[in-house]
Amino acid sequence: MNAVNGHTPAHPKSRGAARRAARRRPTIDDVAAVAGVSRGTVSRALNGGRYVSPSSLAAVERAVRDIGYTVNVNARSLVTNQSNTVAFVLSEAPEHLFNDPNLGVLLLACTKALADHDFSLILMIAESATARDRTLRYVRGGHVDGVLLISTHGGDPILSALEHGNVPAVACGRPLDVAIPYVAADDREGARQLTRYLRERGCSQIGTIAGPQDTAGGIDRLAGFRDVLGRKAVKRLVAYAPDFGHAAGEAAMTELLERNPHLDGVFAASDQLASGALATLRRAGRRVPDDVAVGGFDDTSVAATTDPPLTTVRQPLDQVAKELVEVLLGLIRRQPMSSRVLPTELVVRHSA
Amino acid sequence: MNAVNGHTPAHPKSRGAARRAARRRPTIDDVAAVAGVSRGTVSRALNGGRYVSPSSLAAVERAVRDIGYTVNVNARSLVTNQSNTVAFVLSEAPEHLFNDPNLGVLLLACTKALADHDFSLILMIAESATARDRTLRYVRGGHVDGVLLISTHGGDPILSALEHGNVPAVACGRPLDVAIPYVAADDREGARQLTRYLRERGCSQIGTIAGPQDTAGGIDRLAGFRDVLGRKAVKRLVAYAPDFGHAAGEAAMTELLERNPHLDGVFAASDQLASGALATLRRAGRRVPDDVAVGGFDDTSVAATTDPPLTTVRQPLDQVAKELVEVLLGLIRRQPMSSRVLPTELVVRHSA
DNA sequence: CTGAAAGCGCTAACAA
């Protein structure tokens, strides 16, 4: 109906729109005016292009490029009632958090996986009670379409809060005591793999540094260890670490060594625990892997830089992230989604 | 004008609003109806409470609590044209990125600092050309009020793209060749501190493992080293690492040792480089710090877990984050803001 | 396939 180029202002809107477009950020009306179609057609063209003639579609695309139009997400979200944004919620003391090198990798991978679906990730920390309240308010306030929950400890208040909420949510790692769909690596089988490997390697006195028993990782990795060693996994051979860090690994290794002077193998529930164990062993004058073989878990960046490099169990973190996003997006589309457990892989280096 | 309790529907809106409130997410009109005031009054009460009588204010607050109202940010943003959201943009190959333990700390600290101002952080990765385009489109599309730029390498296309853009932006670390306000630790002075310490400690043959020379950290830390050693810092005593990682540190240390068998001190431009240097030195049979004293930079978590623990230079990352946010928020308010350089601190452990 | 028009929930300008 109207001229396609802006030089021939046919109906009044065209002129107004064009002039305004010079100063303000262009709107859909500006596109419509330039493309010579109605606002509705532009909208349809922008959202899938259904019920739009090829010529209109082309005109719109051209106009969009010409005037550099980008949709105003707020206006769109106001009417569609969805934001194309998900919250990545960390519910733990932040100091601990980024000591775990897994977290950064996961965060990055989720961001990228979401970007592939045109979703953005907003990072929220819920370490204190007030922060948790703010997060919950924010999430429930409809600012995000769903939640990616990174909660390590059991009894996390934010988990139960989200459990019965109407906000789609998926947890990374099996949540304790809560029925929320999750995606996790197969911790238990991974622990079995490494423990079996130690045994086949000839270790006869294998101990374990177990992670905190209020985390799924801590519990399942110990369970896997016991699956393999059965009755032999006597109390004496298990040392419990209060967290997954280096210092805890040093302490637990000291304890294990005192109780079992003839130990010749150790499975630590994380690479950092293993790195601490290595430090203690060196101080005790034990050679690794000759005197004592050591295995870790996670295959984080630290595994490659210890001396000797760690034999460990790789978690498929990229895959975890991908599936986390897949499940959440499904949930957002109101599809029924179930939890997924991903296989781990033994990575043999030099410590065992 | 109207009854305060919902049982006495006086004007039509009240009834409709109340009924709708039962099913839908409550709106400002629902609050108005319940509080017995107009929508405008509610809005004013919600935004600062100016020009609102104490009694109205109380009524509104009560109504908000009663019906569990939360503002619809999209509607608000649509009219105010600001989102209370900033983008945290990473412009580098992500694999490298979270090897740097600083990054996680910074990200967390920024998130918290922003939360204190009721801003949210959205994470964006601009590693590839297409990702960069998407990021730029997103940022310019008005989805965020400003940008926190974490760019390490010089010549980053996203920097120049943002330099003359009208989007408020602040960089973490001094950007190379670009005039964008930034917040950074005083790398040069930090390097001087450590180098002086090595000299005062009695080292007479001090080498350095320099970081990549297309990063401000790499350049400035080397400059600081030279400031102290002056002419003595001959070429022979400098080894260049292609990145800040452990493996690069091992290689550079090997090189340094070959060229200078009598070396008795090393300043590495990062903790991870230093950790690599430690590994090489151990393999070479040199004792640290007795034969060779080693210093790192950053005071990341690795510094505490090496053997021996690293003497290093602490960057005040929490403070950096805080000021980063302060500057960005100022910029968003259209206040003129200038760059800030923060002092570093020498942390003495056992490696030197 | 297309255009017109009705809101989405909110803020801000204006009149009272």
Add this chain to the structure above:
DNA sequence: TTGTTAGCGCTTTCAG
């Protein structure tokens, strides 16, 4: 101090 009203930019019926 308050209520009324006009949009913000967009999607989505609903007629045509």
